[in-house]
Amino acid sequence: MDFTAEKKESENNSANNPENAHQTLDSSSPQLASALDSSSKETEERQSRELKAGLHPLKNKFVFWYTRRTPGVRNQTSYEDNIKKIVEFSTVEGFWVCYCHLARPASLPSPTDLHLFKEGIRPLWEDSANCNGGKWIIRFKKVVSGRFWEDLVLALVGDQLDYGDNICGAVLSIRFNEDILSVWNRNASDHQAVMALRDSIKRHLKLPHSYVMEYKPHDASLRDNSSYRNTWLRG
Template identity: 75%
Template structure:
C-alpha cells in the first residue's frame, strides 16, 4: 500500500474515533446515572432500616425458585423461575431462611437462586451477560452445610470483589448438588481468580474439591450450565 494511502486511512480512522466516543457517551452516561440512582436508593433504604432499629444489609437480596418437572411439556427457563421473597435486613433474612426447605428435602431437579435485587438469575440479564460462574459439585450428604455457609457469606457481603458478585445458586440434581457463584465480568481474570480464592477460604473448602469456571456466553452457546467448563482450580 502506498504511504499516501496509508496516511489518508489513518487520518480517516482518527476522525472516526471522536464520533464513536460521542456515540458511546450517552449510553455510558445513562448507565452511570442509573447506577448512581440505585446507590442513592440503597442508602435511603439502609437509613430507614437503621431508624427502625433494624440491621440493614448492604444490598437487598431476592430469593428465586426453579422447579422443572421431568417429562412435562417444555417451558422456557425464564417462565419457570418464581420469586419467593426479598429481604434487606438481617432480621427479615432469618425469618425467611428459617422457613426454607433444606436442600436434602428438595426434589430433583430444583434450583434456588439468591441474587442481588435488580438482577434476575438469567444468563441474558444485563448484569450477567458478560459474566460467568464458579461451580462446585458436592455429595448430597454435605451440600446443605456448604449452601448455608455460602448464603451467609453473600448476605454478609464477605466475598472479595463483592460488587462483582451477582448471586449464588443451589442446583439440586439426582446424583449430586451443585453450588455456583455468579459474577459480572468473565474477562477480568484477576477478579475471577480472587473470587475463587475468596470462596475457598470462606467455605473452608477441602483441597479435594475442584472448582470450575464457565462464562455465560459459553453456556448460551452450548445451552448448558455445568458442562464444558473452561477454568479449573
Template identity: 95%
Template sequence: MELRQQRFQQTKLDTIEKMEPMEKKDAEISGVIAPPPPAAAAGGATPTDAESEVEDYERQARELKAGLHPLKHKFVFWYTRRAPGVRSQTSYEDNIKTLVDFSTVEGFWVCYCHLARPSSLPSPTDLHLFKEGIRPLWEDAANCNGGKWIIRFKKIVSGRFWEDLVLALVGDQLDYGDNICGAVLSIRFNEDILSVWNRDASDHQAVMALRDSIKRHLKLPHSYLMEYKPHDASLRDNSSYRNAWLRG
C-alpha cells in the same frame, strides 16, 4: 440437633455484629445515615448506578431509624422446579418463581428459617439468591458478560456448604463483592451443585480472587475441584455446567 441450634444462633449473632460497625459509622456522620458519596452525585457513576446507590442509602436510613440492621444489598430468593430435559429459554423463564426478598439481617433470618432445607427439595430444583434487580438468567444485563464458579458436592454435605455460602454472600464477606451477582444451589439426582455468578468473565484477577475467597470462606477441602464457565459459553452449548473452560 442442640449443637446445630447453637451454631445457628452464633452465626446469626456474628452476622449482626458484622453489620453493626456500618450502622455506628453512618449514625455518627449524619444522625441517621451518611449521604450518597460524591462520585455518585457528581457523575462518577452511570445514572443507573447513581440512582441505585441513592435508593440503597435511603433504604438503609429507613431501616436504621426502625432499629434494624440493614444489609449492603437487598436480596431476592428465587425457586425453579422444572422437568428434566433440554433447556428451553421460554420454559426456563416461566418456571422461575420469586420466593421472598429481604434487606436487613432480621429480614434474612425470618426468610431463611422458613425456607425448606436442600435435602427436602426434589430433583431437579434450583434455589437462587441474587441481588435485587438481577434475574437468575444468563441473558440478564448484569450477567451476560459474566460467568460462574462451579462446585459439585455429595448430597449429604451440600446443605452445609450452601448455608455457609449464603451467609458469606449476604454478609458481603467475599472479595470483589460488587462484582458478584448471586449464587445458585442446583439439586440434581446424584449430586448437588453450587455456583457463584459474577459480572465480568474477562477480569481474570477478579475471577481468581473470587475463587480463592470462596475456598476460604467455605473452608473447602483440597480434594474439591472448582470450575469456571462464562455465561456466553452456556448460551452456546445450552448447558449450565458442561464444558467449563477454567479449573482451579
C-alpha cells in the same frame, strides 16, 4: 457481617416483597451513571430508614428464587416461566425470617434450583448483569451440600466475599446424584476478579483440597445450552 447473633431477634420481624424492574443501559452512557447515582441514593435512604426502625440493613437487597423444572433440554421460554420469586429482604432480621422458613436442600426434589441474587438481577444467563460474566462451579455429595450452601449464603448476604460488587448471586442445583453450587459474577474477562473470587469462596467455605472448582462463562452456556458441562477453567 456476622449473622449468628442476629438470628433470635429476627423471629418477630417480617420481610417485604415488592416487585422491582431491572433497566438495561449501555455501560458507557450518561444514563447509566445517572441510574447508578440514583441507585446509590435509594440504597442510602433505605439503610437510613432501616436503622431508624432499629433494624440492621444489609449492603445489598437480595431475592430468593425457586425453579422446579422438567428434566431435559433447557428451553429459554419455559425456563423463565418456571422461575418463581419467593421473597426479598434487605436487613439481617428480614434474612433470618425468610431463611428459617425455607425448605432445606435435603428435602427438595430433583431437579430443583434455589437462587439467591441481588435485587434487580434475574437468575438468567441473558440478564444484562450476567451476560458478560460467568460462574464458579463446585460439585458436592448430597449429604454435605446443605452445609456448604448455608455457609455460601451467609458469606454472600454478609458481603464477605472478595470483589463483592462483581458478584451477582449464587445457585444451588439439586440433581439426582449430586448437588452443585455456583457463584455468578459480572465480568468473565476480569481474570484477577475471577481468581480472587475463587480463592475467597475456598476460604470462606473451608473447602477441602480434594474439591475441584470449575469456571464457565455464560456466553459459553448460551452456545452449548448447558450450565455445568464443558467448563473452561479448573482451579
